[in-house]
Amino acid sequence: MTSDMATRARHSPGDEGTDTAGRRARWRSAARWEVGLVVVLIGVLVFGAGESSTFVDPTTFFYLGINIGYIAIMALPMTLIVMTGEIDLSVASMLGLSGSVLGVLWHHGWSFVPAVVVALLVGALGGALNGILVAKAGLPSIAVTIGTLTLFRGLAEILLGSLTVPAAGDRQFPAALTNIGVAPIPGTQLSYTTVIFLVLAVVCGVVLHATPLGRAMHAVGLQPEAAQFSGIRVRRIKFWLYVVSGVVCAFAGMLLTLQNSSVSYSAGTGLELNVVAIVLFGGVSIFGGRGTVVGVVLSVAIFGALQMALTQLNVQPEIQNIITGALLLISVVVPNGGEAIGRLRERIKRK
Amino acid sequence: MHRVAGIAIAAVLASVSIVACSSSTGGGAGNTGAATAGGIKKGLTVYFIPKDTQNPYEVLADQGGQKALAEVGGKVVVSSGTQDTAAAQIPSIQAAIQAHAAAIAIAGNDPSALCPSLNQASRAGIKIVSFDSDINCGSSPDHLFINQADTRQIGTSEVDLLAKQINSTGQIAILSAAASATNQNAWIGYMKQQLAKYPNMKLVTTVYGNDDPATSLTVLQGLLSAYPDLKGIISPTTVGISTAAQYFDTHKDIAAKIVLTGLGLPSQMKSYVLDGTVKSFELWNPSNLGYLAGYAAASLASGSASLQTGASFKAGSLGSYQVAAASGTTGPSVVLGPPTVFDASNISQFNF
16 A cells, blocks of 8 residues: 555646656556557457457447447446546446436426436536535545446436336327437448537547646645645535536436337446446556546547447357456556565565 | 256257258148248247356256247247346347348346337347247337146146045135235135136135245244144145145144145155145246247247237147237237146156
8 A cells, every 4th residue: 555655646636746747657558548448449349350240240330339329328437436436337327317317307297308307407416415425525526326237227217217218108209319229320330429429529639638637636636635735625526526517417318218218217228337338448447546537538439349249140148248347357457567566575585 | 057057968968959950841741731831941040048057947948949940940038137127138139130130039127128128129020929928018019928827727727636635625825925826826826717617615715925035934823723624725826835834744743734836846745745745736847838938939930820819830749829809008919828737647757
């Protein structure tokens, strides 16, 4: 733990003399990781094209977008939260809760836009609950968001129960909108969720890498105390990140509902792990302070393409899970491997 | 790992038997007319998309489907996720579309969320069959539901099964799941109708164990003390019947007085049947369910079956089936047949 702190201190942004050098070093290591991701992505694409006769089909890209777009959207606020050294495991439950709110209101005859507004508000409120408990009360985010993971899903279950909306006798969701589940943007093979993800990724990337707020997030993740002393409003940043996460995940819930033309309380169950996997594999350090949005976008592409290729090849889903798990382990071990080996050597020496 | 190896071996065997059986397709003395007999094309690919790839019940159904397609010179691709979610099944539907499959046989994890993807498949010319758990997509896509057993048949056959064992005489009770369970309540409704045929059998009460072993045991004990003259119990739920069987197994005096039957899983009930605590119970055969789904899918894809009410097709060794009219939220469907009765003579053959 102490050597970990020392590593962090080396990159301390408060230290004026080494600030630029430290940042350059960080950029270099991040860039190395992203080059690695590009290589992996090319590898996956070559593998898919070589092994599966249907991988090069243009519909593959559309299906890929349909399957991973709404998950990828949730990965963006998660990236920012992990940057600050926290985590939000309630994302997929929030997706399910907001979808259920939309569903239950629709079932009771509300029109679409007000129902969506309420569902997004629920997202903001749920996020604020996480934010208050983590940022204001200072509770550990992993425990808080495991709690809200269960809470949000439980509320969704109470709202919809065994009901799938639209139920028998209900109106269908607006056809112009549910079209996002079956048709790409005209003239392309881009799913609507893909484009929304890319736009949000650009916004997220600009905020994280080109604004004082983004630099503050890095600082919070690297050394919360130092960040606090240097005038960064650590708690406020964390609070609002959770609110943003709640709203974005609620939005993803709307998209999934439209994509499926329906919603049940269990929508998206278990996807929080996929979201975390994408973020970590994208090179965002679980300890905070390190990572880029470009890496996360590459990670999304790799996970999406790999899933398409393996499903087309009818590789057993258990083996698909093993491959995903192995990739995730690599993403944690490789960047931290040097430090881990150093720690191990020190321990052996002491003995 | 053993299962993976088993599936691999089964797949190899299936592909061998494709060769072996290819000359026999087109035979079959259909008893419903020549229009449907032997009209199945060769080389069809049917995607079986079970709820997940590990559920033993679904694995048996998939194997039934593989057997059916092997008999008609086609093949089955089993594709799904490890979790029972719509999100895990959608990529499999997409893969079926991209592979230009002839048909999809799916056990839906969600009644509606799969509809947009299945609609795309349907528009691409793929025939859709659902089994085990139906999809509810309104009018489209058109699909045939392979119903495991008729609701009325389940209710009436359980009463008949019990009547045979207690000589159609005495007090009986029902140990059900939740009081709100749609399936169970529908079956119980038909049980009551059927009981009118047995004037000497009297249904004294229905108790609800909520499909929870502890609750089921509590209500069972209450039932036994309230009705000391009870002769029979029907438990139309796998949790209820296995809990009661376990209790009877340790209370042989009760087991000697009261006959237990209902719907159960052979794997859970095997030891109680073999030691005589339970004589017989019912469930449908999941392997036959998949076999029928396989034939239905192949027949639809070949144009030798249709969704018209009364249209018929031949399902190999199971014989001929007729499409039943849509009713309520269920579209066109065929019913597998009477539930399979499990007793000491056959229970060892089933492992689900």
